[in-house]
Amino acid sequence: MAQPFPHIHRRPPRILAGLVLLVIVRHAAGEAPSPEQVEFFERRIRPVLVEHCYECHASDSVVLQGGLRLDTAVGLQAGGVSGPSIDPANPAASVLLAALRYESLQMPPAGRLPDAVIADFETWVAAGAPDPRTGGAADTEQAPSAANHWAFQRVAPPEPPPTDDRWRRTPIDAFVLARQVDAGVPHAPEASPRDLLRRVAFDLTGLPPTAEEAEQFEADPSDVAYEAAVDSLLASPRFGERWGRHWLDVARYADTKGYVFQEDRNYPNAYRYRDWVIASFNQDLAYDRFLVAQIAADQTDDDSDAAAMGFLTLGRRFLNNSHDIIDDRIDVVTRGTMGLTVACARCHDHKYDPIPTADYYSLYGVFASSEEKPVDNAPNALFDRDKPVEPAVFLRGNPGMRGEPTPRRFLSCLAGDDAAPFAHGSGRREMAEAIANPDNPLTARVWANRVWGWLFGRGLSATASDFGLRGDPPTHPELLDYLADSLTNDGWSTKRLIRRIVLSSTYRQSAVGAPGAAQADPENRLLTRMNRRRLDLEQTRDAVLAVSGRLDLTMEGPSQPIAEQPGTTRRAVYGFVERQNLPAYFRTFDFASPDASSAGRAVTTSPQQALYFLNSPLMLTSASALAERSLDSATSTDDRQRAVRMFRLALGRSPLPAELDALLSFVHDPAAGMPGAGPDWRFGWGRGAAEGDAVDFQELPHFTGDRWQAGDKLPDASLGWVSLQAGGGHPGDPAHPAVRRWVAPAAGRLAIDGELKHPSDQGDGVRGRLVSSRQGVLGEWVATHSQSRTDAQIQVAAGETIDFVTDCRANENSDSFQWGVTLRLDGAGSQRRWDSTSGFRGPTPPPLDCWGRLAQTLLMSNEFLFLD
Structure with missing residues (x-):
């Protein structure tokens, strides 16, 4: 049988030196734009320059107008006869922006660009005009090659380096230890039993263990007991809720369409896709089948997959502009599953990755040959049209300027330039199977890297959705290949991959490194310790409700409000996500933007976060409930016992003697019992x-x-x-x-x-x-x-x-x-x-008494809000 990916090369067993050289070359040229800045430029800035500016301001212009070239970073910065295009000292006054606003020069002369496009340029210039185009020559260099890039090489199962260190529990540890030994940096000691159980419980289920569970594990922290705890967490229905939320970030899930005109803004059945994702993780649906169902459920034999295609149909509606909707679907599929920024090739050949514009329009033809139809009790699904569309390249991304025809087929950098066109209908099922093929060098690597990143706070490659030539190479390439190979050999089981990782000594390390490790490995690229992590929005909210006894574990069903009061007390994954106007609560706690596939969440620290814990009805009500929960017949007359019980409920352990003294001093302080001011x-x-x-x-x-x-x-x-x-x-x-x-x-x-x-x-x-x-x-x-x-x-x-x-x-x-x-x-x-307008609010709990304030203090502590 012919190989589906015949030209994918086998990588030499050791590529570390080449990767280090790549990093050195990148940094020798100066500080490169961040992945987010590159994406913004490629999606919002370069297409506009190509369509509206290159005709008069590029190396191949018949007449170079005003001596200005905009097809290179150097040319844009240098400017033309009117001076530099960008003014670093006063970005808002830059000549480029003035021309776009029609304040002085009027560019482009054919007509002023839309305000939203000008706003994108203002944002870009204010950020320093980060431009990934390198060199001073015209930006028309040859298309990059995949021949020597690590991500395009066939996954080859590497042999774990030999080691006799007793620290090694799994092959993962051998790969990590080899790097640490080479660098002369020791690994950290193992985390305490309580910290380890809390870490793995939050990572696998998003909820904290109880004090009783922690004490039981502390009494027997053996490998056998730990494995039993891991297996129990993986089997819990809470697992799918936690890991389903991870995937929903990738899938840019929301319950609304974004800005639309004269139609219902809501997706009434969006939640059924969310519920399908959660159920799939709980059932440990093979990841390859998980992907095929979301791309081509209309062509599978399993009726239970009907909701899966919400992956494609629940994106932004772009005022129902079909070209933008298809672009969004191409982006979520290629970045989400393979870590390739194919959407950058909409207007021009990709400038960094081996993706010609023809490849973009091959996939465009697949989606243009699919029509969206309603499905009973499910999000809309895609179905093949009776007659497939024969796509052609849109010159500079303009649908009115059709270029050479291009067949519907898979990406040439993976399938080869002479790959056969898709033969069945739209080709969507064939595309899905090519993505999920174990010989595809990207899919298993990308998923293994995402899983690692969600467990460690950072992937082996930091650019989880960009494995292209400008993405960050993995810190441990052989380890990434080992994980990817294990994933496919284990039947694409996500649970087995997670289990393999969390049982390793690498995962079990303390967040406190060995002496000198932080200085020798400040970014923890050698994995010399566990990364200290703050709980995310969902973990924080669910943990607050759990320890206060208010968490409703009902599964499935329509999304409920969580940003306003009274809101649901169900888990945050069941919360209503408003795409166009993401509530301040979501933004405050770094929720992933639902506008596009998200590679990971930002982690910020802001005053609004502390103010939320001090003033929000959710926190005040939960603090009051925790105080009430700490009161029972045994503690009703004994403040010491009540303080201990509250501490154990909140933090999962008994207080130390000094901590208990501080708790009692707080509740016995006359000022602590004074009621707060009522609402204004x-x-x-x-x-x-x-x-x-x-x-x-x-x-x-x-x-x-x-x-x-x-x-x-x-x-x-x-x-x-x-x-x-x-x-x-x-x-x-x-x-x-x-x-x-x-x-x-x-x-x-x-x-x-x-x-x-x-x-x-x-x-x-x-x-x-x-x-x-x-x-x-x-x-x-x-x-x-x-x-x-x-x-x-x-x-x-x-x-x-x-x-x-x-x-x-x-x-x-x-x-x-x-x-x-x-x-x-x-x-x-x-x-x-x-x-009176901004002061309008829903129900506000009564002021907290001294015990309620103590509960609130515990819920705001770093020990509660951080792992490790």
Whole structure:
């Protein structure tokens, strides 16, 4: 039988010297752009230059206009007769940007580019215009070759280096130890039993072990006991939830489409793809079949794979521009499964990797020959069209400029230049099988590298989605090949690959290295210790809910809100992901962008993270629940026992004597028991507010997610239409006005600026009144199909309430209103501001007592939030 990848070369058994030379050459030329910067340039900047600028500003231009060349980094920086294109001292004033904005020169002359494209150039220039194009010659050098690049060589099972070190438990350790011995850097001691169990539990399930489980393992930390713990974690349904979330980052999963026009923004069945992914990991579905199902489930024999093609169909909709949708699908398939940036060849031959534009349009033809159709109880799926599309190259990426035809076939750098065209329908099934073929040198390597990265915090190659010529070579190439070969020989079992890794001594190392290791190996490229890692968004949230006893382990089903209150207490993987407007909570804790396939998550430290732990309803409610959970019949009268129980619940161990003394000192401190200030804004309804009267304020009891109201439905049987939203609301009948109450936190002079609007052209309008609990009615305004200013300045005392009362006048028909208010309080040498719109919120837990504050402190500790 013919070899499917006949030209893939066998790599010599040792390639380390060549890889080191590659790194030296790259760095000798100066600091290279980061992988993220290269991707931004290739996807957002270079295609625009090619399509709109090269005709007049490139080496092959008939006339080089203005002496400016934009087809090289050197030419762009040098500029032309108008001076340098980029001004490093003042990027915003760069000539290039001024020309694109039509502020001076007007480029391109055919018409101003869209604002979004200009914004991309502004972002790029502000970052220093990182340009991966090297050299001063025209950027038209010969296509790179795969002949000598490590990632394009056939995976050859290497022999583990010989070693008699007792530290070695698995062949993985032999590869790691050989590098450490060569460098003269010792490995770290083994992690403590508690740290090791906590590490592997979070890595495999995303949840912490209990104190009892940790103590049991500490009593018997043998290899047999550890293997039993690993097997139990792998068998847990929590495993699929954790590892399914990893894959969803690669698959750029979201529950919405992004920006669309006049259509439902939601993918109503997106969650079924998520549930399929979780189930696949729990069942240990062979990775090759896992990939084929997601690309060509319509052509497999397993009906249970119907939801799998959400991998392709749940991306951004790009206002339903079919060319951009296909580009997104090419990108998620090639970067996600093979670590190749094929989408860079949409407008031109890839400048660094051996991917000609013809290869891009071969795959374009595969997806253009597939049509999207709805499927019962599943995301939309792709099906082959009756007549396949015969693709042609779009010159400079322009669909209106068709070039040479190109057959639907696999990438030439893998299948060869004379590879046979796909013969069955669109070719999507053939493409999927070529990706999942064990002779494909990329697929198993890329997956093994991703798995390693999720377990260690960094892959053997740091560029998990770019194994091309500009990607980072692996620190341990033979080890990566060993893992890739093991994966395919084990029937593409992800669980067996993970088990192989976590049983190694390399994985079991402490995060505290041997003396001198940090200085000799500062980036830990020799794996001389375990990387210290902070819990990610999902681990943090799920752990907080777990230790407080609030975690709901229900599996499957429609996505639930987790960014607002009241939110679900299910695991974060079941949270609703909004693609276009990713909530601040997700961004604060470094969630992967769902706009494109993600190679890994950033890790940032920001004040917003600490403020979230201090103020969020989730944290306050969980701290209160943990405090309540620490209280039982045995601890109700014994503070010492209660403190120990809380500490064990939160951190999985008993406190040391000094720690216990600190805990008791905290709860016995009179200041710790003082209740915190209540919320500044409250939302309800009320009677009263006649001349000199205070409002009989009642809080609205039901929050829908964006509105306070009386019950599940409007109108409510007792309170009618009364409701409040961020920008306004609706009053009830004359006896039930809507009331937004503000509580003064201190004495001072209060300036109120606002505007009451009645936008409807129906009804008799609304009346707004400003009522102080101390001073009575401060003002009254009416808005009927109009707006009225509602400004005032008064002196307030601490605790004084100011009620913004809106009533319906004669009846509540067509009485939706808007009332935006800003407040400024000057007093005691300081100034504070409030805004009624941004201050709108859902339910807020009551202030924490001393035990609740102690619980909150434990949940904010580094020991809780970090592994190792």
